[in-house]
Amino acid sequence: MNTNELAAHWMPFTPNKGFKAKPRMLTGAKGMYWTTDDRRQVLDMTAGLWCCNAGHGHPHIAEAIAQQARTLDYAPCFGFGHPLSFELSERLARLAPGNLNKVFYTNSGSESVDTAMKMALAYHQARGHGGKQLFIGRERGYHGVNFGGISVGGITNNHKAFGQWIPNDHLSHTQDLELNAFSRGLPLHGGVEKANELEKLIKRHDASRIAAVIIEPITGAGGVLPPPLGYLKRIREICDQHGILLIFDEVICGFGRTGDVFASQTFEVVPDIMTTAKGLTNGAAPMGAVLAGDHIYEAVVEGAGAGVEFFHGYTYSAHPLACAAAMATLDVYEQEGLYRRGAADGDISRYFEQGLHSLKGLPGVVDVRNYSLIAAVEFEPLSGQPGATGGLIQTAAWEQGMMLRSLGDAIAMSPPLIIEKEHVDQTIGILECSIKQHF
Ligand code: PLP
Incomplete structure (x- = not known):
């Protein structure tokens, strides 16, 4: 890659100068592994950006996209339709919990979040409660990068240069290292008390x-x-008591990460609106979907007069290639039993959990936490460099052939659900070695 090519691309969420001085290039991917430009095989312990739940390069998904590109490459979605998006919607509604039966398509998680927020506003307005305009998010929450999402998000760097223009307030985050460090599955303590903050x-x-x-x-x-x-x-209860809608952002949690199709099924709490993206197409095509309860649709759409009821949508909403990718992805999840493979009590989750928690006691490790195959290891901050350790461990692991996600002083993992024990063993070995290099 020449210097001009490197210079021209302004990369997202990347230290551009650092990357361009030392590029990390991916040139291929199959199953659990990336291929790099220097022909290394790198274990993908993050499913890309939490999205390739069925692993990479699945032939069924690839073929479905190719076939669709030859048949109907694009169809405008304002006032026109194509059959596949209706089939997909019916399938998603069947998979979703409760009355989440209406599906609105976007191209990303960020767009799903802003769409869900607009649906909430439109719902209240349709019911004569136009004064309900404030959203409550949570510290450390991530809801994408659009103006709605950064208003409800709780990660300071993501909004400090841009503002939080939608009226908002935030619950505290739920981490409590004194009560719940090294938790496996759901942390045991403080849940109801934390949720009661909503009443304040x-x-x-x-x-x-x-x-x-x-x-x-x-x-x-x-x-x-x-x-x-x-x-x-408890959050659901309080919302119900006060006529406040509950939106679950399942952009990461959806599509098998918790052992069901959606986390709201695993945790037995049904929101009014649910955002999805990422795993919907296994990362093979950009697509998001917002699943709205029947009551939301009835208020906004059935209750309106003739003409457009919801002034919102994207040129690429329900894009045919993305719909084809999503249909094929759902086939794969079902045929390969991948929803259950992410279950907390499944063999592979237990094996991963046990391996990961064996890192407790290594120098610098202050917490290990996981729900099934989603996990983080948190480190002591280096003196004078808060937030740097995750990046250092990520780099050490990359050099040894494994991709992790760095999150401040922690690293995160969310491997494809096709992970096997040998990959877990490789992961724990590389992690141990990377941690020992730095502490
Ligand atoms: N919501 C959540 C929970 C996410 O994790 C993400 C991305 O990581 C988003 C929204 C934004 O998704 P996208 O990057 O596709 O816009």
Whole structure:
């Protein structure tokens, strides 16, 4: 790659100068492994960016996209349709919990979040409650990078240069190292107390001003924080008591990461609106989907007069290639039993959990936490360089042939659900070695 080519690409969420001085190039991927430009095989312990749940290069998905490109490459979705998006919607509605039966397509998680927020506003307005315009997010929450998502997100770097223009407030995050360090599965302590904070926020703003609470069932990019026991149910209860909608951002948690299709099924809490993306197409085509409850659709669409009911949508909503990728992905998840493979009590999850928690006691390790195959290892910050250790461990692991995600002083993992024991063994070996290099 020549210097001009490297210079022209302004890379997202990347230290551009650092990358261009020492590029890390991926040129191929198959199953659990990447191929790099220097012909190394690198174990993918992050499913790309939490999206390739069925592993890479699946022939069924590749063929479906190719076939669709030859048949109908594009169809406008404003006022026209193509059959595949209706088939996919019916299939997703069948897979979803409760009354989440209406599917609106986007191209990413960020777009799904902003779409869900607009749906919440439109719902309240249609019911004569137009004053409900404030959203409650959570510290350390990540809801993408659009203006709605960064308003409800809780990671300071993501909004400090841009503002948080949608009215918002935030619950505390749920991490508590004193009560719940080294938890396996759901942390046991403090869930209901943490959720009760929502009542304080409702007192502060008044329910008549609050449109929705938006949270990830498991905080992902903010550090992998599974919800403490009882937390999500209590949040649901409080929302119901006060006429506040609950939005689950399942952009990471959806499509098998918790042992069911969606985390809301595993944790038995059904939101009013659910955002998805990533695993929907196994990362093979950009696509997001927002699943709205029947009551949302009825208020916004059935209750409106003739003409466009919801002034929102994207040129590439329900793109035929993405629909084909999604249909094929759902086939693969079903045929290969991948939803269950992510279950917390499954063989591979247990093996991974046990291996990972064996890192407790290594120098510098202050926490290991996981829900099934989603996990994080947190390190002591280096003196004078808070937030640097995750990047150092990530680089050490990359050099030894493994991709991790760095999140401040932690590293995160969310491997493809096709992971086998030999990959777990490789992971623990490389992690141990990388940790010992730095502490
Ligand atoms: N919501 C959550 C929970 C996410 O984890 C992400 C991305 O990681 C997003 C939204 C944004 O998705 P995208 O990067 O596809 O816009």
